[in-house]
Amino acid sequence: MLLQRRTIGRTAGLARSPAAAVTAAGSHSSLPALSWTPRRTLFNRRRRQERLSGRAIETLDIQRMSEQAVNYHRNRRIFLWSGAIAGVVSFVYTAWKLKLELEKGHKLDSNLPASDPLASPAAADRKVVIHDDQGREIVPTGNGTVPFFPRVLHLPAFTAPKSPALPSDKTSQPLVVPPTPDGSTTEYTLVGLGLRTVTFLNFQVYVVGYYVATSDIAALQNALVKKVNPLATTLVPSERDQLRAALLDPAESERTWDALLASGVPARSAFRVVPVRDTDFHHLRDGFVRAIQARAPEGAAMDDKFGEAVREFRTAFNRGSVPKQRELLLVRDEKGRLSIAYDGSGPGKKKASGREVIGVIEDERVSRTLWLNYLAGKKVASEPARTNIVEGIMGFVERPVGTVASQVLPVANANV
Template sequence: MLRHPPVRRLARPLTAATAFRVQNPRRTLFSSRNERRSGRAVENLNLQRLSRQSEDYYRNRRIFLWSGTVAGFISFIYTAWKLKVALSNPTKLDTNLPSSESLVAPGAADRKVVVHDEEGREIVPTGNSTVPTFPRTIDLPSYTSPITTTSPTSPDAPTTKQMLTSASGTTEYTLVGLGLRTVTFLGLQVYVVGYYVATSDIAALQSALTRKVNPIATTLVPSERGQLRAALLDPAEGERTWDELLAAGVPARSAFRVVPVRDTDFHHLRDGFVRAVQARAGAETVADDAFGESMRQFRAAFNRGSVPKRKELLLVRDETGQLSIAYDGGSSKKEGGSAPGRQLVGIVEDERVSRALWLNYLAGKKVASEPARKNIVEGIMEFVERPVGTVASQVVPVVNVQA
């Protein structure tokens, strides 16, 4: 006889609430999340992925900006360098001559170079194509005659009737050193300046500088010359040395020859000279009424027009410290024409003006032309290595002016 399996009975009847809980179990902390995802986009966001994408974006953005900054800076430097080279007009007039050249003895690269022009006159290359050479010696007359001024307030009016070529007697000046004055960070070339000392006064300069190092010597040995060179190149010691020498009238007669390498004007040159004099003279001197009157005389001498390139401006200091300013505008006519020649345009008797102007080139922390200052010192080293008074065979060093 077949038996039916026993029917299992529920202990409790299945209600509607129980059936809902069975179909929709309550989610707890340890229960697994339903793997089904909603179709809404907000529930599909991955915050870590978005954070990584944001970091990558800003990192790439920083790299791009820094790359542009570096590239722009390099381009600026390269453009400035190319502009400087283009404006400098570099030439081959330098000391890097091969040993086969007749100007340099074989195996003597440290020897100085003597160059002669077509007329046999000694000249010194400057390294600049616009003003390629400076004369080794110049003859200047005595600057003692008064200035006849017609109208100092008019820039177009003539300031003097005196011609320097008509002065009685001349004095030979020997070039000690020269260099190029540049301005701005681009190194724009303004003029070539050379320092000349009356040939007969070089012995006094030799003696004074030699005694500064060795009071009983007539010439300096290499170690003593090195000591003197370091003193002259030192900003404080060099300014103190030159200030004492100039105040004592050593050298008695000297001159600075300024030749522009580009067109300029007297007002531009005047402003630079005035700033230099006021900076070197000191506050007490500048405040002095007599010094102020001397500076007005100095400005009046530059109350003129333009100064074309290659024209000569002379600043001459005599044994009393008097400053004479002369200008040679040249002539467009050929030889035989009425060339004006060197013309005296102003005189300043106050010794403090010329001394401050001289210090602007010779010594101090900041000079008008560092190449000129260094070359002047090297020229002085050529003097002191010879016995006092024996500079007839002195050879002025060739200057290699950097572009």
């Protein structure tokens, strides 16, 4: 029995495959057939996979994976910051190029096609008369929202008692004062117009036109002609160039217009403001008040009367919204009194209210500072308007003093 077990042990040790086991079992028919299956362990499986694939299995390197994650996020941040900086630079560059094109006088919102002869540079000295469907003379502005301004305005004498004292509640609506009911009107002639823009992107705000009472143009002609040549009644081209340079010079224009307005020349004039986008009275008021404070006469800041006049001006604008294409009039009379009239009627409004006076400011310095904000100084509310007004004045002074300037502004000069 012991010998039999040893034989089986030796046979099992020699038979490493099922076929060998069968052969061994056949030689000892009296013994049972045996087979051997190798045991599988974790290390045996790994060595078998290595032999099959021909390469070693990679182990996890936590430190290297952490470094890769850090590098990925750093490169991602650099890429995002580069894109943001490139976007800002391209935006600023585009805005700068647009500003240069606008300064060159290119019309970006013109109602005249490029093929129109009136849009050519040769039309700069051409006098054009345009009539609307009712036969009234109008002047193109070059703006699509407010395409035309009337050449002549017929305004009543906006006179009223001094504005009442400010109420304790600053949010209350100001008193609306109607114009005089006698029906008399004064004719005002358009001198020049232009578009007011804000920010370096030149966002369009409103079109403004400067009107002078037709019967007061002679006094303005005489004062400007005598400034250049005291013995002349009209100016030759070289003298007109001299006057043009003076009215466009920051310091000289300030002195000239301040002296004229202080002496009551022209006696009656008006600014017509028409928004090209929806706005409100508070927005317009803030712009006007900044102009008044920036150009206030010396010592006016300590003058209680001037301060009260500015508060009355603020109260007049304590109202609601101003839709586009609505008319706001700033009218200065022979005493320097400022009347503010608003016409709330317009396209899309069922009830036409017409012009109504919303405020009257007695202090002459308020209207004078507002007029200087458009006519003179280094920085004006609308440089296109100031330039166009000067060109309109050049058309006046080229005629003999005393003749009424009935011409219409050149279309090219009215571009906004």
